[in-house]
Amino acid sequence: MERMINQIKELINDRYAAYKCGWTEQRSEGNYSDCFWDGHGCGESSVLYEIGSILGMQLEKPEEQEYDY
Numbered sequence: 001m002e003r004m005i006n007q008i009k010e011l012i013n014d015r016y017a018a019y020k021c022g023w024t025e026q027r028s029e030g031n032y033s034d035c036f037w038d039g040h041g042c043g044e045s046s047v048l049y050e051i052g053s054i055l056g057m058q059l060e061k062p063e064e065q066e067y068d069y
Helices: 002-015 016-021 033-053
Strands: none
Touching: 002 033, 016 033
């Protein structure tokens, strides 16, 4: 079990990016491929942060999304 938790922590350290949590659809507006991958990156980093928090990891706080209105 401990080995599995360490693998999860390693994955989080490798793939979590606080700045991706702040990505919005406005970031890639007009480029639909980017819109998909930006949404994927945002969602992935958001859930990795949540899992890391549950495991007691000290991670950089996710960036807030900012919208231009």
